Amino acid sequence: MQEKGTISIHTENIFPIIKKFLYSDHEIFLRELVSNAVDATQKLKRLSSLGQVKGDIGDVRVEVAFDETKKTITISDNGIGMTADEIKKYINQIAFSGAEEFMEKFKEAKDANEIIGRFGLGFYSAFMVADRVDIESLSYQEGAEPAHWTCDGSTEFELSEGSLTERGTEITLHINKDNEEFLSKYKLQEILDKYCRFLPVPVIFGIKTEEEPDGEDEEGKPKFKSVEVPNIVNDTNPIWTKSPNDLKEEDYLDFYKQLYPFSEDPLFWIHLNVDYPFNLTGVLYFPKVKNDFDFQRNKIKLFSRQVFITDEVKDIVPEFLMLLHGVIDSPDIPLNVSRSFLQADSNVKKINSYITKKVADKLAELFKNDRPAYEEKWPDIGLFVKYGMVSEDKFYDKAKEFVLLTNTEKKNFTLEEYKEKVAPAQTDKDGRLVYIYTNDPQKQDAFIQSANKKGYDVLVMNSPIDNHFISSLEQKLEKTSLKRVDSDVADKLIKKDENPAHILTEEQSAQVKTIFDKAINKPAYKVELESLNPDELPVTVTMDEFMRRMKEMAAMGGGM
Numbered sequence: 116m117q118e119k120g121t122i123s124i125h126t127e128n129i130f131p132i133i134k135k136f137l138y139s140d141h142e143i144f145l146r147e148l149v150s151n152a153v154d155a156t157q158k159l160k161r162l163s164s165l166g167q168v169k170g171d172i173g174d175v176r177v178e179v180a181f182d183e184t185k186k187t188i189t190i191s192d193n194g195i196g197m198t199a200d201e202i203k204k205y206i207n208q209i210a211f212s213g214a215e216e217f218m219e220k221f222k223e224a225k226d227a228n229e230i231i232g233r234f235g236l237g238f239y240s241a242f243m244v245a246d247r248v249d250i251e252s253l254s255y256q257e258g259a260e261p262a263h264w265t266c267d268g269s270t271e272f273e274l275s276e277g278s279l280t281e282r283g284t285e286i287t288l289h290i291n292k293d294n295e296e297f298l299s300k301y302k303l304q305e306i307l308d309k310y311c312r313f314l315p316v317p318v319i320f321g322i323k324t325e326e327e328p329d330g331e332d333e334e335g336k337p338k339f340k341s342v343e344v345p346n347i348v349n350d351t352n353p354i355w356t357k358s359p360n361d362l363k364e365e366d367y368l369d370f371y372k373q374l375y376p377f378s379e380d381p382l383f384w385i386h387l388n389v390d391y392p393f394n395l396t397g398v399l400y401f402p403k404v405k406n407d408f409d410f411q412r413n414k415i416k417l418f419s420r421q422v423f424i425t426d427e428v429k430d431i432v433p434e435f436l437m438l439l440h441g442v443i444d445s446p447d448i449p450l451n452v453s454r455s456f457l458q459a460d461s462n463v464k465k466i467n468s469y470i471t472k473k474v475a476d477k478l479a480e481l482f483k484n485d486r487p488a489y490e491e492k493w494p495d496i497g498l499f500v501k502y503g504m505v506s507e508d509k510f511y512d513k514a515k516e517f518v519l520l521t522n523t524e525k526k527n528f529t530l531e532e533y534k535e536k537v538a539p540a541q542t543d544k545d546g547r548l549v550y551i552y553t554n555d556p557q558k559q560d561a562f563i564q565s566a567n568k569k570g571y572d573v574l575v576m577n578s579p580i581d582n583h584f585i586s587s588l589e590q591k592l593e594k595t596s597l598k599r600v601d602s603d604v605a606d607k608l609i610k611k612d613e614n615p616a617h618i619l620t621e622e623q624s625a626q627v628k629t630i631f632d633k634a635i636n637k638p639a640y641k642v643e644l645e646s647l648n649p650d651e652l653p654v655t656v657t658m659d660e661f662m663r664r665m666k667e668m669a670a671m672g673g674g675m
Protein backbone atom coordinates (compact mmCIF):
# COMPACT_ATOMS: atom_id res chain seq x y z
CA MET A 116 0.00 0.00 0.00
CA GLN A 117 1.44 3.34 -0.94
CA GLU A 118 -0.51 6.48 -1.44
CA LYS A 119 0.40 10.05 -2.10
CA GLY A 120 -2.00 12.90 -1.85
CA THR A 121 -2.60 16.52 -1.07
CA ILE A 122 -3.95 17.64 2.26
CA SER A 123 -7.35 19.04 1.46
CA ILE A 124 -7.09 22.72 1.87
CA HIS A 125 -8.40 25.37 -0.44
CA THR A 126 -5.92 28.03 0.30
CA GLU A 127 -2.26 27.73 -0.55
CA ASN A 128 0.29 26.46 1.94
CA ILE A 129 -0.70 27.15 5.50
CA PHE A 130 2.41 25.86 7.22
CA PRO A 131 4.73 28.77 6.54
CA ILE A 132 2.12 30.99 8.12
CA ILE A 133 1.69 28.78 11.14
CA LYS A 134 5.41 28.58 11.57
CA LYS A 135 6.15 32.21 11.06
CA PHE A 136 3.25 33.50 13.00
CA LEU A 137 3.28 31.25 16.00
CA TYR A 138 6.90 31.67 16.88
CA SER A 139 6.34 32.89 20.41
CA ASP A 140 4.69 29.83 21.85
CA HIS A 141 6.60 27.02 20.19
CA GLU A 142 6.67 24.92 23.31
CA ILE A 143 2.93 24.23 23.21
CA PHE A 144 3.47 21.64 20.48
CA LEU A 145 4.27 19.24 23.29
CA ARG A 146 1.12 20.09 25.21
CA GLU A 147 -0.96 19.49 22.08
CA LEU A 148 0.64 16.20 21.12
CA VAL A 149 0.68 14.81 24.65
CA SER A 150 -2.98 15.84 25.12
CA ASN A 151 -3.87 14.05 21.90
CA ALA A 152 -2.09 10.96 23.19
CA VAL A 153 -3.94 11.22 26.51
CA ASP A 154 -7.25 11.65 24.65
CA ALA A 155 -6.47 8.54 22.65
CA THR A 156 -5.92 6.45 25.79
CA GLN A 157 -9.05 7.82 27.41
CA LYS A 158 -11.13 7.08 24.34
CA LEU A 159 -9.82 3.53 24.49
CA LYS A 160 -10.75 3.21 28.16
CA ARG A 161 -14.23 4.47 27.44
CA LEU A 162 -14.74 2.07 24.56
CA SER A 163 -13.40 -0.74 26.70
CA SER A 164 -15.79 0.06 29.53
CA LEU A 165 -18.61 -0.08 26.99
CA GLY A 166 -17.45 -3.56 26.04
CA GLN A 167 -16.35 -2.47 22.58
CA VAL A 168 -12.72 -3.49 22.86
CA LYS A 169 -11.78 -7.14 22.77
CA GLY A 170 -9.67 -8.37 25.68
CA ASP A 171 -7.93 -6.51 28.47
CA ILE A 172 -6.50 -3.14 27.43
CA GLY A 173 -3.80 -3.28 30.13
CA ASP A 174 -2.32 -0.13 31.64
CA VAL A 175 -2.48 2.87 29.41
CA ARG A 176 0.37 5.35 29.25
CA VAL A 177 1.99 8.04 27.17
CA GLU A 178 5.69 8.23 26.54
CA VAL A 179 7.88 11.12 25.48
CA ALA A 180 11.41 10.49 24.23
CA PHE A 181 14.07 12.32 22.27
CA ASP A 182 17.19 11.46 20.33
CA GLU A 183 19.85 14.11 20.18
CA THR A 184 21.77 12.58 17.27
CA LYS A 185 18.76 11.86 15.10
CA LYS A 186 17.26 15.17 16.20
CA THR A 187 13.86 13.68 16.91
CA ILE A 188 11.21 13.92 19.58
CA THR A 189 8.73 11.06 19.82
CA ILE A 190 5.37 11.02 21.54
CA SER A 191 3.81 7.58 21.77
CA ASP A 192 0.73 6.15 23.37
CA ASN A 193 -1.10 2.86 23.59
CA GLY A 194 -4.50 4.42 22.99
CA ILE A 195 -7.03 3.72 20.26
CA GLY A 196 -4.67 4.27 17.35
CA MET A 197 -5.79 5.17 13.83
CA THR A 198 -6.29 3.24 10.62
CA ALA A 199 -5.00 4.74 7.37
CA ASP A 200 -8.52 5.94 6.62
CA GLU A 201 -8.80 7.56 10.01
CA ILE A 202 -5.50 9.34 9.51
CA LYS A 203 -6.84 10.70 6.23
CA LYS A 204 -10.02 11.76 7.89
CA TYR A 205 -8.70 13.19 11.16
CA ILE A 206 -5.29 14.45 10.24
CA ASN A 207 -5.60 15.46 6.62
CA GLN A 208 -9.08 16.85 6.49
CA ILE A 209 -10.62 17.60 9.85
CA ALA A 210 -7.65 19.55 11.06
CA PHE A 211 -8.11 21.92 8.18
CA SER A 212 -11.83 22.34 8.22
CA GLY A 213 -11.19 25.66 9.90
CA ALA A 214 -8.23 26.57 7.75
CA GLU A 215 -9.95 29.10 5.58
CA GLU A 216 -11.44 30.86 8.53
CA PHE A 217 -8.01 30.74 10.06
CA MET A 218 -6.45 32.40 7.03
CA GLU A 219 -8.89 35.24 7.33
CA LYS A 220 -8.60 35.70 11.03
CA PHE A 221 -5.02 34.98 11.84
CA LYS A 222 -4.10 38.61 11.44
CA GLU A 223 -6.25 39.56 14.41
CA ALA A 224 -5.00 36.93 16.80
CA LYS A 225 -2.40 38.04 19.27
CA ASP A 226 -0.75 34.80 20.20
CA ALA A 227 -0.58 31.17 19.28
CA ASN A 228 -2.88 30.20 22.09
CA GLU A 229 -5.68 32.06 20.40
CA ILE A 230 -5.29 29.99 17.27
CA ILE A 231 -4.18 26.53 18.18
CA GLY A 232 -7.23 24.60 19.26
CA ARG A 233 -9.69 27.21 18.14
CA PHE A 234 -9.07 26.16 14.57
CA GLY A 235 -8.42 22.52 15.34
CA LEU A 236 -4.75 22.92 14.61
CA GLY A 237 -3.53 21.00 17.65
CA PHE A 238 -1.73 18.32 15.73
CA TYR A 239 -0.26 20.77 13.24
CA SER A 240 1.46 22.72 15.98
CA ALA A 241 4.12 20.02 15.50
CA PHE A 242 5.19 21.91 12.38
CA MET A 243 6.18 24.90 14.48
CA VAL A 244 9.26 22.95 15.52
CA ALA A 245 9.61 20.14 12.99
CA ASP A 246 10.31 20.06 9.29
CA ARG A 247 9.03 16.51 8.99
CA VAL A 248 6.46 14.63 11.04
CA ASP A 249 5.87 10.89 10.96
CA ILE A 250 2.86 9.10 12.33
CA GLU A 251 2.99 5.38 12.98
CA SER A 252 -0.32 4.00 14.15
CA LEU A 253 -2.15 0.77 14.76
CA SER A 254 -5.83 0.91 15.51
CA TYR A 255 -7.36 -1.07 18.39
CA GLN A 256 -9.90 -2.53 15.95
CA GLU A 257 -9.62 -6.20 15.19
CA GLY A 258 -7.71 -6.95 12.03
CA ALA A 259 -6.51 -3.36 11.62
CA GLU A 260 -3.36 -2.80 9.55
CA PRO A 261 -0.61 -0.50 10.82
CA ALA A 262 -0.29 2.76 8.93
CA HIS A 263 2.48 5.26 8.38
CA TRP A 264 1.96 8.90 7.45
CA THR A 265 4.65 11.38 6.73
CA CYS A 266 4.60 15.02 5.79
CA ASP A 267 7.35 17.59 5.36
CA GLY A 268 5.31 20.64 6.18
CA SER A 269 4.04 21.21 2.69
CA THR A 270 0.52 20.24 1.74
CA GLU A 271 1.85 16.97 0.28
CA PHE A 272 1.63 13.86 2.44
CA GLU A 273 2.53 10.23 1.99
CA LEU A 274 0.60 7.34 3.43
CA SER A 275 2.05 3.84 3.47
CA GLU A 276 2.09 0.61 5.36
CA GLY A 277 3.18 1.06 8.96
CA SER A 278 5.44 -0.92 11.24
CA LEU A 279 3.74 -0.90 14.62
CA THR A 280 2.90 -4.30 16.04
CA GLU A 281 1.09 -3.05 19.10
CA ARG A 282 -1.97 -0.88 19.42
CA GLY A 283 -1.36 2.84 19.63
CA THR A 284 0.24 5.81 17.95
CA GLU A 285 3.78 7.08 17.71
CA ILE A 286 4.44 10.55 16.46
CA THR A 287 7.98 11.49 15.52
CA LEU A 288 9.03 15.07 15.01
CA HIS A 289 12.18 15.78 13.04
CA ILE A 290 13.16 18.95 14.80
CA ASN A 291 14.23 21.81 12.57
CA LYS A 292 17.41 23.86 12.93
CA ASP A 293 15.76 26.76 14.73
CA ASN A 294 14.27 24.60 17.44
CA GLU A 295 17.09 22.36 18.50
CA GLU A 296 16.82 23.77 22.00
CA PHE A 297 13.96 21.32 22.50
CA LEU A 298 16.32 18.39 22.08
CA SER A 299 17.34 18.60 25.70
CA LYS A 300 16.30 16.60 28.70
CA TYR A 301 16.16 19.68 30.83
CA LYS A 302 14.03 21.65 28.37
CA LEU A 303 11.56 18.86 27.76
CA GLN A 304 11.25 18.12 31.46
CA GLU A 305 10.54 21.78 32.05
CA ILE A 306 7.74 21.88 29.47
CA LEU A 307 6.28 18.63 30.74
CA ASP A 308 6.31 20.00 34.28
CA LYS A 309 4.48 23.06 33.10
CA TYR A 310 1.73 21.52 30.98
CA CYS A 311 1.55 17.84 31.82
CA ARG A 312 2.10 17.68 35.55
CA PHE A 313 -1.45 16.66 36.41
CA LEU A 314 -2.56 14.78 33.31
CA PRO A 315 -4.87 11.86 34.09
CA VAL A 316 -2.72 9.21 32.38
CA PRO A 317 0.90 8.43 33.34
CA VAL A 318 3.36 10.28 31.13
CA ILE A 319 6.78 8.67 31.04
CA PHE A 320 9.88 10.64 30.18
CA GLY A 321 13.06 8.58 30.30
CA ILE A 322 14.12 6.62 33.32
CA LYS A 323 15.27 7.47 36.78
CA THR A 324 17.08 5.53 39.45
CA GLU A 325 15.49 4.62 42.72
CA GLU A 326 16.78 2.93 45.84
CA GLU A 327 15.07 -0.37 46.49
CA PRO A 328 15.38 -2.60 49.60
CA ASP A 329 17.78 -5.46 48.88
CA GLY A 330 17.81 -7.87 51.81
CA GLU A 331 20.17 -7.41 54.75
CA ASP A 332 23.92 -7.21 55.14
CA GLU A 333 26.00 -9.47 57.50
CA GLU A 334 25.13 -7.28 60.47
CA GLY A 335 21.45 -7.55 59.74
CA LYS A 336 21.08 -3.96 58.53
CA PRO A 337 18.77 -3.37 55.57
CA LYS A 338 20.56 -3.11 52.23
CA PHE A 339 19.52 -1.09 49.19
CA LYS A 340 20.22 -1.30 45.51
CA SER A 341 19.71 1.22 42.72
CA VAL A 342 17.11 0.25 40.17
CA GLU A 343 16.01 2.03 37.04
CA VAL A 344 12.33 2.86 36.87
CA PRO A 345 10.27 4.82 34.37
CA ASN A 346 10.31 8.52 35.16
CA ILE A 347 6.65 9.43 35.45
CA VAL A 348 6.35 13.18 35.20
CA ASN A 349 2.78 13.59 36.40
CA ASP A 350 0.44 13.10 39.31
CA THR A 351 -2.58 11.49 37.67
CA ASN A 352 -4.91 12.14 40.62
CA PRO A 353 -4.34 15.68 41.83
CA ILE A 354 -6.44 16.65 44.82
CA TRP A 355 -8.93 18.76 42.91
CA THR A 356 -10.18 15.62 41.17
CA LYS A 357 -10.94 13.97 44.50
CA SER A 358 -13.85 14.37 46.84
CA PRO A 359 -13.28 16.79 49.75
CA ASN A 360 -14.48 14.03 52.07
CA ASP A 361 -11.49 11.91 51.17
CA LEU A 362 -8.97 14.64 51.86
CA LYS A 363 -7.20 15.69 55.01
CA GLU A 364 -5.77 19.07 55.89
CA GLU A 365 -2.29 17.72 55.13
CA ASP A 366 -3.29 16.80 51.62
CA TYR A 367 -4.25 20.38 50.90
CA LEU A 368 -1.07 21.71 52.47
CA ASP A 369 1.10 19.21 50.59
CA PHE A 370 -0.51 20.14 47.32
CA TYR A 371 0.06 23.80 48.06
CA LYS A 372 3.74 23.12 48.71
CA GLN A 373 3.91 21.23 45.45
CA LEU A 374 2.51 24.19 43.54
CA TYR A 375 4.36 26.95 45.36
CA PRO A 376 7.43 25.48 47.01
CA PHE A 377 8.66 28.84 48.21
CA SER A 378 5.49 30.13 49.83
CA GLU A 379 4.47 30.02 53.43
CA ASP A 380 1.52 27.82 54.33
CA PRO A 381 -1.78 29.27 53.18
CA LEU A 382 -4.37 30.58 55.63
CA PHE A 383 -7.21 28.39 54.42
CA TRP A 384 -8.67 27.04 51.22
CA ILE A 385 -11.86 26.38 49.33
CA HIS A 386 -12.53 23.21 47.42
CA LEU A 387 -14.62 23.99 44.34
CA ASN A 388 -16.79 21.27 42.89
CA VAL A 389 -19.80 21.88 40.65
CA ASP A 390 -21.24 20.05 37.74
CA TYR A 391 -24.30 22.08 37.03
CA PRO A 392 -24.92 24.44 35.19
CA PHE A 393 -21.25 24.25 34.32
CA ASN A 394 -18.48 21.90 35.21
CA LEU A 395 -15.77 23.20 37.46
CA THR A 396 -13.40 21.77 40.03
CA GLY A 397 -10.47 23.29 41.81
CA VAL A 398 -8.91 24.36 45.04
CA LEU A 399 -8.38 28.01 45.87
CA TYR A 400 -5.98 28.99 48.61
CA PHE A 401 -5.82 32.19 50.60
CA PRO A 402 -2.11 32.95 50.82
CA LYS A 403 -0.35 35.08 53.37
CA VAL A 404 -0.08 38.24 51.34
CA LYS A 405 1.94 40.60 53.48
CA ASN A 406 0.92 43.54 51.33
CA ASP A 407 3.11 42.59 48.41
CA PHE A 408 0.17 42.72 46.06
CA ASP A 409 1.82 42.53 42.69
CA PHE A 410 4.19 39.77 43.50
CA GLN A 411 1.27 37.57 44.39
CA ARG A 412 -0.78 38.04 41.28
CA ASN A 413 -1.40 35.46 38.59
CA LYS A 414 -0.82 32.48 40.76
CA ILE A 415 -4.02 30.65 39.91
CA LYS A 416 -3.49 27.97 37.32
CA LEU A 417 -6.18 27.20 34.81
CA PHE A 418 -6.62 23.64 33.59
CA SER A 419 -8.96 21.99 31.19
CA ARG A 420 -9.41 18.31 31.99
CA GLN A 421 -6.11 18.33 33.83
CA VAL A 422 -4.20 19.88 30.93
CA PHE A 423 -2.54 23.07 32.05
CA ILE A 424 -3.71 25.99 29.95
CA THR A 425 -2.49 29.21 31.48
CA ASP A 426 -1.88 31.15 34.63
CA GLU A 427 -3.54 34.20 33.14
CA VAL A 428 -6.97 33.82 34.66
CA LYS A 429 -8.03 37.42 34.32
CA ASP A 430 -11.71 37.61 33.30
CA ILE A 431 -12.42 34.11 34.64
CA VAL A 432 -11.70 34.84 38.25
CA PRO A 433 -13.02 38.13 39.65
CA GLU A 434 -10.31 40.77 39.69
CA PHE A 435 -10.08 40.91 43.48
CA LEU A 436 -9.57 37.18 43.74
CA MET A 437 -6.57 37.28 41.44
CA LEU A 438 -4.57 37.37 44.64
CA LEU A 439 -5.65 33.87 45.52
CA HIS A 440 -3.55 30.85 44.69
CA GLY A 441 -4.52 27.40 43.49
CA VAL A 442 -6.07 25.69 40.51
CA ILE A 443 -9.27 25.83 38.55
CA ASP A 444 -10.20 23.11 36.11
CA SER A 445 -13.12 23.54 33.78
CA PRO A 446 -13.83 22.12 30.35
CA ASP A 447 -16.54 24.79 30.06
CA ILE A 448 -14.23 27.75 29.83
CA PRO A 449 -13.76 28.52 26.16
CA LEU A 450 -10.05 28.32 25.54
CA ASN A 451 -7.99 30.09 23.01
CA VAL A 452 -10.48 32.83 22.42
CA SER A 453 -10.08 36.51 22.60
CA ARG A 454 -10.47 38.45 25.79
CA SER A 455 -13.63 40.27 24.82
CA PHE A 456 -15.23 37.00 23.83
CA LEU A 457 -14.34 35.55 27.20
CA GLN A 458 -15.84 38.45 29.11
CA ALA A 459 -19.10 38.08 27.26
CA ASP A 460 -19.31 34.32 27.63
CA SER A 461 -22.21 33.29 29.83
CA ASN A 462 -20.42 30.33 31.40
CA VAL A 463 -17.53 32.54 32.34
CA LYS A 464 -19.93 35.00 33.95
CA LYS A 465 -21.57 32.23 35.94
CA ILE A 466 -18.22 30.82 36.97
CA ASN A 467 -17.14 34.24 38.06
CA SER A 468 -20.11 34.75 40.35
CA TYR A 469 -19.96 31.18 41.61
CA ILE A 470 -16.38 31.69 42.77
CA THR A 471 -17.25 35.02 44.38
CA LYS A 472 -20.12 33.42 46.26
CA LYS A 473 -18.02 30.47 47.40
CA VAL A 474 -15.35 32.77 48.74
CA ALA A 475 -17.88 34.94 50.56
CA ASP A 476 -19.57 31.89 52.07
CA LYS A 477 -16.27 30.48 53.26
CA LEU A 478 -15.32 33.75 54.93
CA ALA A 479 -18.73 34.05 56.57
CA GLU A 480 -18.38 30.51 57.88
CA LEU A 481 -14.90 31.10 59.30
CA PHE A 482 -16.11 34.28 60.94
CA LYS A 483 -19.15 32.63 62.45
CA ASN A 484 -17.48 29.43 63.61
CA ASP A 485 -14.33 30.77 65.17
CA ARG A 486 -14.09 34.48 65.49
CA PRO A 487 -10.79 34.57 67.42
CA ALA A 488 -9.10 32.50 64.69
CA TYR A 489 -10.67 34.72 62.05
CA GLU A 490 -9.41 37.84 63.79
CA GLU A 491 -5.95 36.38 63.95
CA LYS A 492 -5.95 35.90 60.19
CA TRP A 493 -7.58 39.24 59.57
CA PRO A 494 -4.40 41.17 58.71
CA ASP A 495 -4.03 38.84 55.72
CA ILE A 496 -7.67 38.25 54.88
CA GLY A 497 -8.52 41.91 55.24
CA LEU A 498 -6.84 42.85 52.03
CA PHE A 499 -8.97 40.47 49.95
CA VAL A 500 -12.16 41.36 51.70
CA LYS A 501 -11.68 45.09 51.31
CA TYR A 502 -10.51 44.71 47.74
CA GLY A 503 -13.62 42.67 47.03
CA MET A 504 -15.89 45.15 48.73
CA VAL A 505 -14.60 48.07 46.72
CA SER A 506 -14.73 46.23 43.44
CA GLU A 507 -17.96 44.22 43.58
CA ASP A 508 -21.28 45.28 44.99
CA LYS A 509 -22.45 41.72 45.35
CA PHE A 510 -19.45 40.90 47.43
CA TYR A 511 -19.88 44.05 49.49
CA ASP A 512 -23.36 42.96 50.45
CA LYS A 513 -22.08 39.69 51.85
CA ALA A 514 -18.84 40.99 53.27
CA LYS A 515 -20.44 43.82 55.25
CA GLU A 516 -21.29 41.14 57.82
CA PHE A 517 -17.72 39.99 58.32
CA VAL A 518 -15.44 42.85 57.37
CA LEU A 519 -13.55 44.09 60.40
CA LEU A 520 -12.48 47.59 61.37
CA THR A 521 -9.42 47.74 63.57
CA ASN A 522 -8.76 50.63 65.91
CA THR A 523 -5.52 51.97 67.31
CA GLU A 524 -5.92 49.69 70.33
CA LYS A 525 -5.84 46.74 67.93
CA LYS A 526 -9.45 45.84 68.69
CA ASN A 527 -11.59 44.55 65.84
CA PHE A 528 -15.20 45.44 65.19
CA THR A 529 -17.77 44.53 62.59
CA LEU A 530 -19.44 47.49 60.89
CA GLU A 531 -22.47 47.05 63.11
CA GLU A 532 -20.42 46.78 66.29
CA TYR A 533 -18.39 49.81 65.43
CA LYS A 534 -21.40 51.92 64.75
CA GLU A 535 -22.81 51.03 68.15
CA LYS A 536 -19.52 51.72 69.85
CA VAL A 537 -18.92 55.20 68.50
CA ALA A 538 -22.43 56.49 67.93
CA PRO A 539 -22.82 58.11 71.36
CA ALA A 540 -19.67 60.23 71.17
CA GLN A 541 -19.16 60.66 67.44
CA THR A 542 -22.50 61.79 66.13
CA ASP A 543 -22.79 65.42 65.15
CA LYS A 544 -25.87 67.51 65.70
CA ASP A 545 -27.29 66.57 62.27
CA GLY A 546 -27.17 62.93 63.32
CA ARG A 547 -24.24 62.12 61.07
CA LEU A 548 -21.64 59.70 62.31
CA VAL A 549 -18.02 60.66 61.98
CA TYR A 550 -15.45 57.86 61.99
CA ILE A 551 -11.93 59.02 62.59
CA TYR A 552 -9.02 57.16 61.13
CA THR A 553 -5.28 57.33 60.87
CA ASN A 554 -3.27 56.18 57.91
CA ASP A 555 -0.02 56.49 59.79
CA PRO A 556 -0.36 55.67 63.48
CA GLN A 557 3.21 56.68 64.22
CA LYS A 558 3.33 60.02 62.50
CA GLN A 559 -0.15 60.95 63.62
CA ASP A 560 0.32 59.82 67.18
CA ALA A 561 -0.19 63.27 68.61
CA PHE A 562 -3.56 63.59 66.91
CA ILE A 563 -4.56 60.10 67.95
CA GLN A 564 -3.78 60.79 71.58
CA SER A 565 -5.63 63.99 71.47
CA ALA A 566 -8.69 62.40 69.84
CA ASN A 567 -8.68 59.47 72.27
CA LYS A 568 -8.46 61.80 75.19
CA LYS A 569 -11.60 63.48 74.05
CA GLY A 570 -13.42 60.19 73.95
CA TYR A 571 -13.09 59.46 70.25
CA ASP A 572 -12.01 56.21 68.75
CA VAL A 573 -9.46 56.12 65.94
CA LEU A 574 -9.41 53.44 63.25
CA VAL A 575 -6.23 52.27 61.59
CA MET A 576 -6.52 52.47 57.82
CA ASN A 577 -3.05 51.93 56.48
CA SER A 578 -3.28 49.06 54.04
CA PRO A 579 -2.72 49.68 50.32
CA ILE A 580 -6.43 49.33 49.62
CA ASP A 581 -7.73 51.51 52.46
CA ASN A 582 -8.10 54.74 50.50
CA HIS A 583 -10.57 53.01 48.19
CA PHE A 584 -12.17 51.17 51.06
CA ILE A 585 -12.83 54.42 52.88
CA SER A 586 -14.56 55.91 49.84
CA SER A 587 -16.71 52.87 49.41
CA LEU A 588 -17.73 52.91 53.09
CA GLU A 589 -18.70 56.54 52.74
CA GLN A 590 -20.86 55.67 49.76
CA LYS A 591 -22.49 52.67 51.33
CA LEU A 592 -22.87 53.52 55.01
CA GLU A 593 -25.80 55.71 55.84
CA LYS A 594 -25.07 59.20 57.15
CA THR A 595 -21.50 58.39 57.91
CA SER A 596 -18.31 60.12 56.96
CA LEU A 597 -14.73 59.12 57.58
CA LYS A 598 -12.21 61.75 58.47
CA ARG A 599 -8.52 61.57 58.89
CA VAL A 600 -7.50 62.25 62.46
CA ASP A 601 -5.47 65.30 61.47
CA SER A 602 -8.12 66.81 59.22
CA ASP A 603 -9.93 70.03 60.05
CA VAL A 604 -13.22 68.24 60.34
CA ALA A 605 -12.01 65.77 62.89
CA ASP A 606 -10.59 68.71 64.69
CA LYS A 607 -13.89 70.51 64.78
CA LEU A 608 -15.72 67.49 66.06
CA ILE A 609 -13.62 67.56 69.16
CA LYS A 610 -15.60 69.42 71.74
CA LYS A 611 -13.57 72.30 73.07
CA ASP A 612 -15.22 72.41 76.47
CA GLU A 613 -13.78 69.03 77.31
CA ASN A 614 -10.34 70.43 76.79
CA PRO A 615 -8.32 70.06 80.01
CA ALA A 616 -6.38 73.14 79.08
CA HIS A 617 -9.41 74.93 80.43
CA ILE A 618 -8.16 74.68 83.95
CA LEU A 619 -6.09 77.64 82.92
CA THR A 620 -7.96 80.90 82.78
CA GLU A 621 -8.53 82.29 79.33
CA GLU A 622 -5.93 84.89 79.95
CA GLN A 623 -3.36 82.33 81.05
CA SER A 624 -4.09 80.17 78.01
CA ALA A 625 -3.65 83.13 75.73
CA GLN A 626 -0.32 83.90 77.32
CA VAL A 627 0.99 80.36 76.89
CA LYS A 628 -0.26 80.28 73.32
CA THR A 629 1.51 83.55 72.54
CA ILE A 630 4.79 82.15 73.81
CA PHE A 631 4.48 79.22 71.42
CA ASP A 632 3.25 81.30 68.52
CA LYS A 633 6.23 83.57 68.87
CA ALA A 634 8.67 80.69 69.16
CA ILE A 635 7.31 79.02 66.01
CA ASN A 636 6.64 82.23 64.17
CA LYS A 637 4.88 80.74 61.12
CA PRO A 638 1.23 81.58 60.48
CA ALA A 639 0.56 78.21 58.78
CA TYR A 640 0.91 76.42 62.10
CA LYS A 641 -1.77 76.26 64.72
CA VAL A 642 -0.98 75.96 68.42
CA GLU A 643 -3.36 74.32 70.84
CA LEU A 644 -3.13 73.68 74.54
CA GLU A 645 -4.02 70.13 75.27
CA SER A 646 -3.36 69.01 78.79
CA LEU A 647 -1.56 69.68 81.99
CA ASN A 648 -1.32 66.01 82.79
CA PRO A 649 2.39 65.13 82.73
CA ASP A 650 1.69 61.83 80.91
CA GLU A 651 0.04 63.54 78.01
CA LEU A 652 0.97 66.02 75.37
CA PRO A 653 0.77 69.53 76.77
CA VAL A 654 0.55 71.30 73.45
CA THR A 655 -0.02 70.32 69.85
CA VAL A 656 1.31 72.25 66.94
CA THR A 657 -0.55 71.43 63.75
CA MET A 658 -0.65 72.67 60.25
CA ASP A 659 -3.94 73.66 58.75
CA GLU A 660 -5.31 70.94 56.46
CA PHE A 661 -5.45 73.27 53.48
CA MET A 662 -1.94 74.51 54.04
CA ARG A 663 -0.72 70.96 54.55
CA ARG A 664 -2.11 69.90 51.17
CA MET A 665 -0.62 72.93 49.49
CA LYS A 666 2.74 72.07 50.93
CA GLU A 667 2.40 68.47 49.86
CA MET A 668 1.57 69.52 46.35
CA ALA A 669 4.44 71.92 46.20
CA ALA A 670 6.73 69.16 47.42
CA MET A 671 5.47 66.85 44.69
CA GLY A 672 6.28 69.55 42.18
CA GLY A 673 2.65 69.67 41.09
CA GLY A 674 1.78 73.30 41.64
CA MET A 675 -1.66 74.49 40.59
Ligand code: ADP
Binds near residue numbers: 155197237
Ligand atom coordinates in the same frame (compact mmCIF):
# COMPACT_ATOMS: atom_id res chain seq x y z
P1 ADP B 1 -8.28 17.90 18.31
O1 ADP B 1 -7.42 17.20 19.32
O2 ADP B 1 -8.77 19.22 18.81
O3 ADP B 1 -9.37 17.04 17.75
P2 ADP B 1 -5.90 17.79 16.76
O4 ADP B 1 -5.42 18.49 15.56
O5 ADP B 1 -5.05 17.87 17.96
O6 ADP B 1 -7.34 18.30 17.07
O7 ADP B 1 -6.09 16.26 16.40
C1 ADP B 1 -6.89 15.88 15.31
C2 ADP B 1 -7.42 14.47 15.46
O8 ADP B 1 -6.41 13.51 15.16
C3 ADP B 1 -7.89 14.08 16.83
O9 ADP B 1 -9.21 14.49 17.08
C4 ADP B 1 -7.80 12.56 16.77
O10 ADP B 1 -8.94 12.00 16.15
C5 ADP B 1 -6.62 12.33 15.87
N1 ADP B 1 -5.42 12.07 16.67
C6 ADP B 1 -4.42 12.92 16.92
N2 ADP B 1 -3.46 12.34 17.68
C7 ADP B 1 -3.88 11.09 17.95
C8 ADP B 1 -3.35 9.97 18.69
N3 ADP B 1 -2.20 10.06 19.35
N4 ADP B 1 -4.07 8.83 18.71
C9 ADP B 1 -5.24 8.73 18.06
N5 ADP B 1 -5.80 9.74 17.34
C10 ADP B 1 -5.14 10.91 17.29
Ligand code: MG
Binds near residue numbers: 150151
Ligand atom coordinates in the same frame (compact mmCIF):
# COMPACT_ATOMS: atom_id res chain seq x y z
MG1 MG C 1 -5.67 17.92 20.02
